[in-house]
Amino acid sequence: MMAIPERSLSTIYRDLRRIRRVEEKIIEVYSSDKVKSPVHLSIGQESVAVGVCAALEPQDIAFGTYRGHALYLAKGGDMRRMIAELYGKVDGCARGKAGSMHLVDMSVNMMGTSAIVATSLPLAVGYAFALKARKEKAIVVCFFGEGAMDEGVAYESLNFAALRKLPVLFVCENNQYAIYSHVRDRMPHGDPCARARSFNIPTERIERGDTLAIRDASAKAAAAIRAGEGPQFIECMTYRWRDHVGPDEDRKWKYRPDEELDAWIRNDEVARVGAMLDDATRQRIDAEVEAEVTDAFAFADASAFPGGEELDQYVFSA
Amino acid sequence: MSSAPKSDRSLTYAEALYEGTRQEMERDPGVFVFGLGVDDARGMYGTTLDLQNVFGADRNFDTPLSEDAMTGVAIGAALAGMRPIHVHQRMDFLLLCMNQLVNMAAKSSYMFAGAVNVPIVVRAIIGRSWGQGAQHSQAFHSYFMHVPGLKVVAPSTPHDAKGCMIAAIRDNNPVIFMEHRMLYQNRGIVPEEPFAVTFGQARRLTEGDDVTIVAVSHMVVEALRAKHLLDEVGIKAEVIDPVTLAPLDMDTIAESVGRTGRVLVVDNSWTMCGASSEIVAQLVERLQGSRSFRTARLGYAPTPCPTTKPLENLFYPTAMSIAQTAYELVKGKGDWTPAAVEAKEIAEFRGPF
Numbered sequence: 001m002m003a004i005p006e007r008s009l010s011t012i013y014r015d016l017r018r019i020r021r022v023e024e025k026i027i028e029v030y031s032s033d034k035v036k037s038p039v040h041l042s043i044g045q046e047s048v049a050v051g052v053c054a055a056l057e058p059q060d061i062a063f064g065t066y067r068g069h070a071l072y073l074a075k076g077g078d079m080r081r082m083i084a085e086l087y088g089k090v091d092g093c094a095r096g097k098a099g100s101m102h103l104v105d106m107s108v109n110m111m112g113t114s115a116i117v118a119t120s121l122p123l124a125v126g127y128a129f130a131l132k133a134r135k136e137k138a139i140v141v142c143f144f145g146e147g148a149m150d151e152g153v154a155y156e157s158l159n160f161a162a163l164r165k166l167p168v169l170f171v172c173e174n175n176q177y178a179i180y181s182h183v184r185d186r187m188p189h190g191d192p193c194a195r196a197r198s199f200n201i202p203t204e205r206i207e208r209g210d211t212l213a214i215r216d217a218s219a220k221a222a223a224a225i226r227a228g229e230g231p232q233f234i235e236c237m238t239y240r241w242r243d244h245v246g247p248d249e250d251r252k253w254k255y256r257p258d259e260e261l262d263a264w265i266r267n268d269e270v271a272r273v274g275a276m277l278d279d280a281t282r283q284r285i286d287a288e289v290e291a292e293v294t295d296a297f298a299f300a301d302a303s304a305f306p307g308g309e310e311l312d313q314y315v316f317s318a
Numbered sequence: 319m320s321s322a323p324k325s326d327r328s329l330t331y332a333e334a335l336y337e338g339t340r341q342e343m344e345r346d347p348g349v350f351v352f353g354l355g356v357d358d359a360r361g362m363y364g365t366t367l368d369l370q371n372v373f374g375a376d377r378n379f380d381t382p383l384s385e386d387a388m389t390g391v392a393i394g395a396a397l398a399g400m401r402p403i404h405v406h407q408r409m410d411f412l413l414l415c416m417n418q419l420v421n422m423a424a425k426s427s428y429m430f431a432g433a434v435n436v437p438i439v440v441r442a443i444i445g446r447s448w449g450q451g452a453q454h455s456q457a458f459h460s461y462f463m464h465v466p467g468l469k470v471v472a473p474s475t476p477h478d479a480k481g482c483m484i485a486a487i488r489d490n491n492p493v494i495f496m497e498h499r500m501l502y503q504n505r506g507i508v509p510e511e512p513f514a515v516t517f518g519q520a521r522r523l524t525e526g527d528d529v530t531i532v533a534v535s536h537m538v539v540e541a542l543r544a545k546h547l548l549d550e551v552g553i554k555a556e557v558i559d560p561v562t563l564a565p566l567d568m569d570t571i572a573e574s575v576g577r578t579g580r581v582l583v584v585d586n587s588w589t590m591c592g593a594s595s596e597i598v599a600q601l602v603e604r605l606q607g608s609r610s611f612r613t614a615r616l617g618y619a620p621t622p623c624p625t626t627k628p629l630e631n632l633f634y635p636t637a638m639s640i641a642q643t644a645y646e647l648v649k650g651k652g653d654w655t656p657a658a659v660e661a662k663e664i665a666e667f668r669g670p671f
Contacts, residue, residue, distance in 0.1 A: 061398075094431040104430040111397065112430040116421050122387040123422065126394020126402075133350075133376050133400070153417075156387030163382065315466050317427045317435035317490040 008054070010285060012211060013277055015050040016270045017289045019070045022079065025293050026069075026086070027247040034301075036088045037099030042070035044209075044241035047269040048173045049074035051206075051214025051236070052141060055222050059138040061109045061127055063120040066101035067240075068113040071143055076108035079292060080299040089303035096306050097314070109138075117178075118144060118151035121170070125157045128166035128231075139167040139225045146235075147178035149192045155199075158231070162199040165230035169221050170196065172235040179244045180255035196233035205235040211269050239264035329508040331501045334476035335365040338483035339403065341512045343373050346401060349487055350377040352388070353405035353441075362405055363443075363502055385414035392438045393423050393492075401437050401487055407671075409442035409496065410456045423492040424467030435490045439483075444498045444535065444586065447630070448669035452622035457535065457587040462494045463564045463596065469517060470564040472496040472586075474538035476506040478561055481515030488514060498536040498586065500663045518565035522574065526554030529644045530574040533559060534593055535586040540661065543637035544644060547656040553648050563593055571597060572604045579611045580647040584635050589617040612647050616640060637661065 023041050030039070042049070049070035053062070056075075064071040072082055078093065085092030086100050093104050094112070104112035111127075114120045124142035131138055148154050149172065161168050172192045176183050183190050193203035202224070204217045214236050221232035241261065243250035251258055274282050329337065343349045350373075351366055357380050361367025369378035381388050385406070392402040406412060412419070423436045445454040462470045469491055473482040479497070486493040523538070524545050533541035538559045545555045556574050560566055575581045581601060583594035594615040605611060616635040624630055641656040 094429060094433065097431050098429050102429045104433050106433045112426065112434065114422065116417065119390065119417065119422055122390020122418065123394035123397065125387070126391035126396075127398045128394070129391060130395040130398030130400045153384075153386045153390065156382065156384035157390065159382055160384060160387060160391060314428045314432040316469075317432065317437075 009273070009276055010281060012050055012054055012215070013273045013282065014285050014289065015053070015074050016046045016211065016273055017285060018079070018292065019046040019050070019073050020270045021289050021293050022073065022083070022296070023069060025297060029297065030247040035086045035100070037086050037101070038245050039086070039100045039247065040067040040245050041240070041242045041247065042067055044264060045173060045175060045238045046070050047209045047211035047214060048171065048236040048238050049143065051211040052143070052171055052218045054215040055218035056141060057138070059109065061111060061138060061140045062143070063111045063124040063127070063140065064113045064143040065117070065120065065145060066113055066115040067145070068103050069100070071113070072103040072105065072110055075105070075110040077103060077105035077110045079296040081105070083296045083300040084303045087300040087303070088305060089300055090306040090310075091299070091303040095310060118148035118154050120144065121148065121154050121157035124168055125161045125166055128161065128168040129164060132164070132166055137226065139169060139222060141169045141171060143171045143173060145178065146172055146174040146176065146183055146192055148172075149195060150178070150186050155195070158196060158199045158201060161231040162201050165228070167225045168231045169218065169225060170201070170231060170233040172233065173238055174235050175238050175240045177240065177244070177256065180253060182256070193233065193235050201231050201233045203233040203235065205237070207237050208267060209236065209238045209269055211273055241265060326507060327510055328505050329476050329480075331476045331479045331504050332364045334480035334508045335483055335497065336367065337508070338480035338512070339365070339487075340369065340372070342484055342487045343369065343377060345512070348400040349403065350400065351403045351405060352379050352381055354381060354383065355407060356380060356405050362407070366405065385411050386418060389415040389418035389440070390422065393418060393426070393436055396436045396438045397426070397434050403439040403441060403487065405441040407443055408454050409444050409458055410453050412440070412442055412458060415440070416461075419462070419468065419492065420465050424465045427491065428467060436492050437490045438492045439486045439495050440492065441495045441497060444496060445671065446498070446500050446536070446634070447664050447667045448671070449625045450623065450671065451625035454671065455623040457496065459494070459496055459534070459563050459587060460592040460596070463566075463593060467491070468564060469493045469562065470496065471517065471562045472535040473515070473561055474501060474535055474559050476504060476508045478515055480508050481513050482561070484512055485514035485517060489517070496535060500536045500667065501539070503663060504539070515561065517562045518567050519561065520567035520570040521559045521561055522570060523557045523559055524555060526556040527578055528554045528648050529556070529580040529582060530571070530578045531555050531557045531582045531584060531640065531644060532571055532597055533557060533584040534563070537584040537586045537635060539663070540635060540637045541584055541640055543659050543661070544640035547637060547641035547659065548644055551645065551654055553645060555644055566596070568597075568600050568604065572601060575601055575611050576605060576609050579609065581611060581613050582640065582644050582647060583613070583615045584640055585615070585617040587617055588620060589615045590620065592617060614643050614647055616643055
């Protein structure tokens, strides 16, 4: 493993903690009906977005999914505007037109996320085509669940990216479940990497959601892409602690064994990375994160709803 | 409509598409043309011929048979600031692109409150004749007209083919660009200079106070033939080409129907839930209570398109069926049967496709 400088470890922990605490706060306020949007929580999966984004440059472009809170924050998206967006307020990142599923912050190259599985893979590839055509240094990172590997467009996209040697990093977040359907019931061999390799795309699989291992694998893949070697594919094993959608735990639906969930909860990356810091540093970060989260929700509370005149704005671009 | 300067030069519809595309590629390095077969020796019926030689393989290239992902690639490149033109040899193939066009291209500007735009042109060629059959003859403009965030254009003349192509490329929104295979060899005056046709402005091609005929795409040609047939029985038909279907210029159409009191809408597709339904519905909304009018619609027979010629002949509206229907709107059921006129572009077409 590459040596992680202390400052960098602090930053990684801060990002993990921010995502965890924002989502815990969403759970806390959800019953108040202030969050007027379906939420697909990232709790348990924070390490994928944080680990990958720790290996990126600011000019790199990120495409993600409706389970996008973690990526939005890890890429540097504005927390205040995120919460305001969940509240449907005019100061939201899309003035209330997006909600939780379509977060966007172009100022940090966080492209708007999609609620249709696998749809952003070809967009990421197209963006990478443009970057290569213009000989720009940036790369594109595309996050998707293993469920996307059930969709045909994923293979069309991998094929074209490999064919044109495009600067794109595919990040498969394998939480093993598409809603309540296990990957073994959807894939004959359950191995997305094997499928990517069939396009001659190099792959690496990271077990247990290890944030620093994800960061290192991403850094290696990004370096290969920047060196002109074409697309790379990493598969990050991870686990969703909460229900597919909504704020609740979902043990009552009995689609997955309690012991499987409990093992992943014991494997909590937020706590594990936090324990690598000294107590004073961790406590300082925790306090700062609490203040930031409190501020973001207060900002959303104070923001107004959009006026009716906004209904037909932005149907078309000028 | 357009501010095109006067010119006497004529081009075919295919040549006009080529010229508009090439001029925009010269003007803007972000414009590129891709799709199945766009760089082959046939050059998409001449509309993309030699673009690769002129602009290189990054700006004119063939793709894998992956319409779904290639539509996403166009959108992604557009998000990055480029202006892709994605070409489909038949509009039937657009069904493979629907998810990307409807869920992504049409939604991005709105969903992200203007943070991004998607300037893509999707060229879709409608086939006809020489046995195109059920899967190479369809025109799906109504599917796209239905979706806020998409523009739909269907130029019928070489002038408008060029002017709409340039306008579509410059537009910051997704544009579905419908071309009809039977229009490709039609010739007309086209200015050499680049010019853009304004979207949302219909053309009144002939003036007449007896009946309004609104026709779409290749049906404009048949409607103009029908107009001459109607002249012979003293009926003056006003033929209107909407040119763009979304946005749709209902002002021009409603003004005409307000005068004639009779409207026949001839679509180059099925009538059920189609462009003709929309036009008639909007006319009713605008004119009810102030002007009564009679109306009829013509379009594809309510069947898949048959391959064999004798049945295919019954599938499409013709100059004769248009003239007959317009006559009956004016005179009621009569004993007039228009003389047969030949649609040369159809009679002479020998494919192979």
